[in-house]
Amino acid sequence: MITPKAGLSVSRQCTLLGIARSSFYYRPQPASSEELDLLARLDRIFTNHPVYGSRRLQVALAREGVSVGRRRIRRLMRKLGLWAVRPKRNTSKPHPAHKIYPYLLRDMTIDRPNQVWATDITYIPLARGFLYLVAIIDWATRRVLSWRLSNTQTAGFCVEALREALARFGKAGIFNTDQGSQFTSEEFTKVLVDQGIEISMDGRGRCHDNIFVERLWWTVKYEWVYLRPAVDGIEQQRSLAEFFDWYNFRRPHQALGWKTPDEAYFGEVGTTMAEAA
Numbered sequence: 001m002i003t004p005k006a007g008l009s010v011s012r013q014c015t016l017l018g019i020a021r022s023s024f025y026y027r028p029q030p031a032s033s034e035e036l037d038l039l040a041r042l043d044r045i046f047t048n049h050p051v052y053g054s055r056r057l058q059v060a061l062a063r064e065g066v067s068v069g070r071r072r073i074r075r076l077m078r079k080l081g082l083w084a085v086r087p088k089r090n091t092s093k094p095h096p097a098h099k100i101y102p103y104l105l106r107d108m109t110i111d112r113p114n115q116v117w118a119t120d121i122t123y124i125p126l127a128r129g130f131l132y133l134v135a136i137i138d139w140a141t142r143r144v145l146s147w148r149l150s151n152t153q154t155a156g157f158c159v160e161a162l163r164e165a166l167a168r169f170g171k172a173g174i175f176n177t178d179q180g181s182q183f184t185s186e187e188f189t190k191v192l193v194d195q196g197i198e199i200s201m202d203g204r205g206r207c208h209d210n211i212f213v214e215r216l217w218w219t220v221k222y223e224w225v226y227l228r229p230a231v232d233g234i235e236q237q238r239s240l241a242e243f244f245d246w247y248n249f250r251r252p253h254q255a256l257g258w259k260t261p262d263e264a265y266f267g268e269v270g271t272t273m274a275e276a277a
Helices: 010-017 021-025 033-048 054-063 070-080 156-169 186-194 211-225 233-250 261-265
Strands: 116-126 129-138 144-150 174-177 198-201
Touching: 033 054, 033 070, 033 116, 033 129, 033 211, 054 070, 116 156, 116 211, 116 233, 129 156, 129 211, 129 233, 144 156, 144 233, 156 186, 186 198, 211 233, 233 261
Parallel strands: 116 174, 174 198
Antiparallel strands: 116 129, 129 144
16 A cells, blocks of 8 residues: 555655554564463463463463463463453453343253354464464354354454355354454344344353353364464364364264264254253
């Protein structure tokens, strides 16, 4: 957009566009190996202990011989999109301009495919960086309907996953998300509203509201990603494609009567929120 060889100076072009001149010259620096290691440690600890806030994460890191200040831990938690899933002060707020929908699943018996879909975003480490993974799961059968990788936490890749799930599997009666800005955005909610799908959103700090997606993330990481570290996004894309194929078609679940998610999705299965918790 800004061309140094144009008739106007860089300074004048920046002024006309309403941006600081320093923004034109800024070149983002890749994360250091030390920070990537710290991000990976935080991800592992938090995946095992999602109730940990910055204070407990600081203690857990110290027990591993890593001394880090809480301010830095909070910054990295924001970078990873993490917050402790327990009742607490509302320190991680959704976008103030976005509508928040009520939670609709409490005490509901969820006993058939496409009754409720859910989604979430998690951090996926690479050998030299990290990516964000979004997945859409059928609540009753645990079947992963679609997924996408991205290097940013924007709404776009979440909308792509949603549109793919709708195109391949019809639509759900209710769609449940957390209150993250990607899912409260008009870009995302409009797709659901246009399809006549009811929108449900987790209560802030409620640890069981989206429990099946949280369990999926543990499986993704401990049964696959941590055992098969990828060098780059292309390798991770291929690896996760293999994982979701295995998860849907070959991994039986005790809660499904030892059926695979694919078998349960095309058959009959029932569960309740009480059983999930």
